[in-house]
Amino acid sequence: MPLAPHQFWQTVYPADTFDAAPADGFHDLYPASLPDGRQIALPVRVLPGDGSQAVASMIVNQASFAVEDALSDAMAAHARVYAPEVVIGVPTLGLPLANGVARRLGHDRMVALGTSRKFWYSEDLSEPMSSITSPEHAKRLYLDPRMLPLLEGRRVLVVDDVISSGTSMLAVLKLLAKAGMRPAAAVFGMLQGDVWRRAITELDASYIAHIHGAITSPRLSRSSSGGWFPKQD
Template identity: 60%
Template sequence: MPLSPHDFWQTLAPAGTYPAPDDPAGHIEGFPAHLPDGRELLLPIRVLPGDGQSAVASLIVNQASFAVEDALAGALARLLSPHAPEVIIGVPTLGLTLASNVARHLGHTRMVPLGTSRKFWYREDLAEPLSSITSPTHGKTLFIDPRMLPLVEGRRVAVVDDVVSSGKSMAATLRLLGKAGVSPIVIGCAMLQGSAWRHSLADWADRIVAPLATPLLTLAGDGRWRPAQAASGTGPI
């Protein structure tokens, strides 16, 4: 039975529940992503703007069940743990939910959130334009609260976002942190989507970890979606 939109992201299934990502039969409305322990999460296929021939498997963390969110945060925390981060920085908007959970899994008492809502005490020299694959034309500005700087200065920082796709949002985040004199030791996300991020984040390829990875999908003549390239998500990627 086809899933309703609100049914996705709610359940982790045992290994082997869904067809393999590279199954020759292709996929219709859902694409399976695999956690490092083999459990599977069925993600909705979202057609990208354009000619309708390309799509991605979508993950929206704050629409996931608490059980799925907690599993993703725990898996990401285990991948970040060898880097011994002292501070987790969360990237808005959806990365904030994940970052808070990851920080808890790592035993931290708080995390440092970046923001896109400008407060009157924010500084223009601590701001950076922001765009992403899901909102390419919606102009936003990314800020770090100046009052948070003592928490990150000279610390081992990990940056956490929900999904890295084009890499543009994360690249903007790294530029902003550079303005603040912060050089993260590692980037973590719940899912790496496609491979376009490798261009924007080429210098970081060996310092990005993610428990999930999904490929860009292309539409075949039979109306089914198949991977355009391979992806693996046991990080580093």
């Protein structure tokens, strides 16, 4: 039985509930696997263009708390390896996951970046940012200068919901570099495809080994039969 739109991202299913490699391809659902094998059902979203490309989508603020908790648990497991002293959350959808990861690491708080310029912000601590889901609506990413004492000289971890094209993460890295910071690692709810690897490599290839995700999903191409299959990026 196909899932209704409001049923995606709501359940953490037992391992092997869904076929991870159907012979006729994926249709409206892509099952992403957590590290322990449990699955989360993601909707297949066709990308703008000729309709031949798609991604498996995840909107964290529409997910159930059970799914958010499962993602945060897996992300915190990756994060502990780096013993971060501060978690930096990327707006907007990275913020609930950054909160969850920071709590699991025993932190008292996390530091949220922002896209709304407060009057005390400085343009010197900002960077333009766009994403695959809103390429025509570029924003500016800001670091509140009042947060600098919490970050300077500390081992920081970046948390966001999804990395896909890599443009949002590039903005974060460039913004932190302006403040004299280099994050120890970045952890995402989902690694989507591999395009992001090329973008990050162009900036600094050494970051790649320190980028982790709770789940992964491929970019998808439509076959002549109508099914979706993983695309080689």
